Amino acid sequence: KQEVTQIPAALSVPEGENLVLNCSFTDSAIYNLQWFRQDPGKGLTSLLLIQSSQREQTSGRLNASLDKSSGRSTLYIAASQPGDSATYLCAVQGGADGLTFGKGTHLIIQP
Amino acid sequence: EAGVVQSPRYKIIEKKQPVAFWCNPISGHNTLYWYLQNLGQGPELLIRYENEEAVDDSQLPKDRFSAERLKGVDSTLKIQPAELGDSAVYLCASSPNSGSAETQYFGPGTRLLVL
Secondary structure, eight states, rough: OOOOEESSSSSETTTTTOOEEEEEEEEOOEEEEEEEETTTTTTTTEEEEETOSSSSEEEEEEEEEEEEETTTTEEEEEEEOOGGHHHEEEEOOOTTOOOEOOOOOEEEEEE | OOOEEEOOOOOEEEEEEEEEEEEETTTTTTTTEEEEEEEEOOOEEEEETTTTTEEEOOSSTTTTEEEEEESSSEEEEESOOOGGGOOEEEEEEEEESSSSTTOOOOOOOOOEOOO
16 A cells, blocks of 8 residues: 655744755656645645656756665745745655545744 | 636534534646645655556545545545544545546545534
8 A cells, every 4th residue: 555754744934944855755657746725724736747757857947766676756835925935745645546645744934 | 718626625523423514626627636634744646546446545534534526527526424633634636537647636625624
């Protein structure tokens, strides 16, 4: 059974800092890996999707990498802003299945 | 373009009562998912539909949970009877298909509280 772990569980940093969120998964046979953002009381917003054949994806200040063989992904956020405060969820898709999620990293950016 | 619509947004019921959640996916999306999210946890898949067919319902507690997606468009998830442990957020998501390049689009969820 696929298991997804996210480290750290919570993170608080001053505005402007660059930061890295980590995700690991136990079964490397995945279709893709996705990073989502969840604001309190809201649904999930897709940030980046990396297919199994890809190494990284970028969108604005966000960069996600994937090392499928070692079962790891990182989400890099450059020049953090208070509006980046949210919970960030990593999820992997194995086959044509639904997603298996980690518990998330709760991020606070201090103004 | 409208996103995934869910209703109600909030529901409070007493234990042993029935409850139903409704989801309307993004137009043209063939794949629909129901997830359960407990506080402080990531969502967990309950059931996946390809059009009107439930192709993965292995995580759905079938003694009390049921779902349907008539005509392959909107879907209903039902719990009967509800238990205290069912208090959670129920999320619906959809994607064009279930391929490797398809991201899933999530609705805002229905927050259920069972008293």
